[in-house]
Each structure stands twice: as C-alpha cells, then as structure tokens.
Amino acid sequence: MRNVIFAAPFPLETTMRFARGAAALDGVRLLGLVQKPPPRDDARLFDDVVQVKDGLDAHHLIEGARILERRHGPIHRVLGILEPLQVQLAEVRHALGVVGTDPATADLFRDKARMKNELRRHGLPCARHRLITTWSDAEDFVAEVGFPLVLKPPAGMGCKSTWTIRTADDLRAALRALHAGPNNPALAEEFLRGREFSFETITIGGRVVFKSFTRYYPSPLEVMETPWIQWVVVLPRNIEGPGFDDAQMLGVRAVHALGLETGFTHMEWFRRDDGSLAIGEIAARPPGAHIVLANSYAYGTDMYRAWARAVVDDAFDGPFERQFAVGVAFLRGVGHGRVARVHGVDQANAKVGHLVVESRLPVPGTPRAESYEGDGYVIVRDPDTEVVKAAMATIIETIQIEYS
Ligand SMILES: Nc1ncnc2c1ncn2[C@@H]1O[C@H](COP(=O)(O)OP(=O)(O)O)[C@@H](O)[C@H]1O
Numbered sequence: 001m002r003n004v005i006f007a008a009p010f011p012l013e014t015t016m017r018f019a020r021g022a023a024a025l026d027g028v029r030l031l032g033l034v035q036k037p038p039p040r041d042d043a044r045l046f047d048d049v050v051q052v053k054d055g056l057d058a059h060h061l062i063e064g065a066r067i068l069e070r071r072h073g074p075i076h077r078v079l080g081i082l083e084p085l086q087v088q089l090a091e092v093r094h095a096l097g098v099v100g101t102d103p104a105t106a107d108l109f110r111d112k113a114r115m116k117n118e119l120r121r122h123g124l125p126c127a128r129h130r131l132i133t134t135w136s137d138a139e140d141f142v143a144e145v146g147f148p149l150v151l152k153p154p155a156g157m158g159c160k161s162t163w164t165i166r167t168a169d170d171l172r173a174a175l176r177a178l179h180a181g182p183n184n185p186a187l188a189e190e191f192l193r194g195r196e197f198s199f200e201t202i203t204i205g206g207r208v209v210f211k212s213f214t215r216y217y218p219s220p221l222e223v224m225e226t227p228w229i230q231w232v233v234v235l236p237r238n239i240e241g242p243g244f245d246d247a248q249m250l251g252v253r254a255v256h257a258l259g260l261e262t263g264f265t266h267m268e269w270f271r272r273d274d275g276s277l278a279i280g281e282i283a284a285r286p287p288g289a290h291i292v293l294a295n296s297y298a299y300g301t302d303m304y305r306a307w308a309r310a311v312v313d314d315a316f317d318g319p320f321e322r323q324f325a326v327g328v329a330f331l332r333g334v335g336h337g338r339v340a341r342v343h344g345v346d347q348a349n350a351k352v353g354h355l356v357v358e359s360r361l362p363v364p365g366t367p368r369a370e371s372y373e374g375d376g377y378v379i380v381r382d383p384d385t386e387v388v389k390a391a392m393a394t395i396i397e398t399i400q401i402e403y404s
C-alpha cells in the first residue's frame with residue numbers, strides 16, 4: 001500500500017472529484033488532511049483523516065502529515081489541488097522527504113512577479129510588470145506603459161482584488177485598497193489587449209504528455225467588471241494548426257522554464273490584436289472552472305483519474321482522442337441578494353437540451369456568487385465547435401436568474 005496524503009482544507013465538490021480519482025487507484029491508502037471534515041459519503045474515500053486548525057498553514061499541515069506518517073508509515077505522495085495551497089504542500093513534502101514539486105518551484109508558479117521574471121529570462125513573452133511599493137514606483141511604471149494597466153496582488157487568484165486601472169486617481173485609490181507599501185507590494189501590469197485562452201498540460205518527469213486548449217468568452221476580468229456578462233469557456237474540437245501551434249510551443253516552453261517535473265498545469269495566455277502571444281500566468285495544478293470536467297467530456301475519458309495516475313503513479317494512459325468540442329456556460333444574473341428564480345430553462349432545453357451532458361442550475365435561496373463562475377453551469381458537447389458555440393449563446397441568452 002502506498003500512503004497518499006490528499007489535503008482538502010474544505011470539502012468542495014470539485015476538490016473531492018480529485019480525491020475520488022486518487023482513491024480509486026490500485027494500492028493507494030488515501031489519507032486526508034482537512035480543516036473542515038468532508039460529508040459522510042466523501043469521508044469514505046479516506047482510510048484515515050487528520051483535522052488541522054488551519055488547513056492553509058504549512059506548519060499545521062506538516063504536523064498533520066507527521067501524525068499520518070506515524071500511524072501509517074512512509075508517505076508516497078502529498079497532493080492537493082487548491083491554488084493557495086501549492087507552496088505549503090511543497091513545504092510538507094520537503095519536511096517529510098516526499099518526492100514531488102519543491103517549495104521554490106511551487107513558489108515560481110504562485111508569485112506572478114517572479115513567474116514573469118523567470119518566463120522573460122527564458123525569452124517567453126508576457127506583460128511588462130512592476131512590483132509597486134511607493135507612489136513613485138507607480139508613476140515610473142505608468143510613464144513606461146501608460147494606461148490602462150492591471151493591478152493585482154502578486155499571489156492572487158480568481159480575479160480577487162484585480163482591476164483595470166484607467167487613471168492616476170484610480171491607481172492611487174486601488175493601491176490604498178490593496179494596502180500597498182514596502183512590506184506589501186502590489187503588482188502592476190501592462191494591459192494586454194486581445195483574446196484570452198488557457199492551455200492545460202499533463203507533465204510527467206519533465207515531459208509534456210498531454211496538451212489541451214480552451215478559449216474564454218470574454219476574459220475573466222471583463223466578466224468580473226461587467227455584471228451582465230455570463231462567462232463561457234469553450235474547448236474547440238480541433239486544437240492543431242494556425243492559431244494553436246505557436247501557443248502550444250509557448251506553453252510547453254513555459255512548463256520547462258519554470259521547472260515542473262510532474263503534474264497538471266494550467267496556463268492563461270493572450271493572442272494580442274496584432275497576432276503576437278503573451279503568457280498571462282501559469283499554475284502547477286489542475287485548472288478550475290470545470291475545465292478538467294470539460295476535458296473529460298472532450299476526450300471521453302476520466303481526467304480526474306488521469307490526474308491521479310500522473311501525480312501518484314507517474315503514468316499516463318493516453319494518448320486520448322479529442323472527440324468533441326465542449327462548452328461550459330456559467331450562469332449568473334444582474335442584481336443582489338439570493339437566487340429567487342431561474343427563468344428560461346425549459347426554452348433553453350427545447351433548443352439545445354440534446355447537447356447538454358451535465359448541468360447544475362442555480363439553487364433558489366443561495367446567496368449570489370461573487371465569482372465569474374456564477375451560480376450554476378451548463379456543459380454541452382458536440383463534434384462541431386460551431387454547434388457548441390451557438391449552444392453557449394443560446395443558453396446564456398435564454399436562461400435568466402432573478403435575485404431578491
Ligand atoms: N496584464 C493583463 N492584461 C489584461 N488582462 C489581464 C492582465 N492580467 C490579468 N488580466 C485579466 O485578469 C484575470 C485574472 O488575472 P490573473 O493574473 O490570471 O490572476 P488570477 O487568475 O490568479 O486571479 C485574467 O484572467 C485576465 O482576464
């Protein structure tokens with residue numbers, strides 16, 4: 001039996017899909033490291049669970065992992081999928097002498113300023129950036145790149161505290177809101193104009209063995225800044241040829257530049273209006289936004305299992321054939337409060353129901369979500385990318401959420 005620690009501070013449904021993938025492998029004893037215990041059905045996945053006070057704190061996680069090690073013997077792997085957990089998990093590995101991504105590498109994938117420095121050092125294009133601690137830093141950077149620019153925390157996620165800044169007054173106010181100062185730099189970036197995409201890999205022993213793309217309609221930041229937009233992610237059926245080949249090369253080089261050995265990666269990139277490419281960011285973890293699920297539908301294979309095979313067994317069962325285009329529509333509406341009613345579901349079903357492979361409709365009574373992932377989702381698939389795109393348009397035009 002191999003002892004595999006899976007850290008899941010909070011038993012989110014998406015997190016538990018990965019736990020299920022790992023629990024289902026041969027010869028794995030799945031050991032949970034949690035802050036909030038999972039519900040009973042999910043708890044059965046684990047052979048043992050240790051609860052820690054702060055599931056995002058490296059010291060607490062190391063203590064918890066040592067308890068599991070004492071009870072069960074040497075640890076084979078330390079896993080977890082949340083973005084804000086990646087460096088701490090690397091510290092647990094380091095403390096227990098477990099193979100896998102080390103703290104310095106994990107940090108390169110977390111710290112957007114260091115990441116961009118490293119990418120640029122390898123000749124890979126990304127937005128110009130500056131860590132801002134004083135107003136004079138800010139002025140210098142504005143003189144260099146002009147407005148608009150993007151301001152964000154150096155290790156942010158999910159577009160939190162990330163804004164398009166158009167004027168010096170906005171910049172001043174936003175730096176204050178971020179409490180920017182000598183001990184707390186804010187990250188300013190040149191504003192990239194163009195279309196945003198993602199690029200996912202499975203990488204094993206430093207070799208990229210699986211590659212996939214999505215296109216964002218529109219960019220997550222635009223979704224956050226425009227309340228009536230419902231976000232759509234499309235996995236085109238065909239991801240070879242012009243428009244993708246150069247991005248694929250860029251993505252593979254980015255994985256190598258940051259030095260990932262084994263795992264899933266999720267890169268965001270832009271095709272600028274002039275056709276050139278720029279990397280937005282890259283994470284050493286599976287993507288969120290149901291992109292792993294969408295890949296399962298595109299390839300007709302269980303990508304959660306593929307993740308587990310990679311990070312537990314160093315194995316890849318592919319190549320997989322991309323049989324379908326897939327679209328994910330994230331449902332949300334304008335307003336405040338709680339979901340009151342969802343309109344237009346029957347009409348949407350009459351038009352595109354035959355393409356739907358999975359959906360989660362907003363649940364009345366639930367507080368309106370803050371994130372661009374909204375209050376629910378619909379996933380469709382078809383061999384024809386244009387059919388999927390049209391179905392996405394139909395869904396977001398037809399389904400309306402009312403809050404009260
Ligand atoms: N330099 C930039 N130019 C244009 N848009 C950006 C830029 N940086 C970020 N964004 C937008 O903001 C979103 C969030 O920024 P990102 O760096 O990906 O941080 P995170 O996803 O970790 O919050 C991106 O997906 C993109 O839509």
Ligand SMILES: [Mg+2]
Pocket residue numbers: 158159268281
């Ligand atoms: Mg991002």
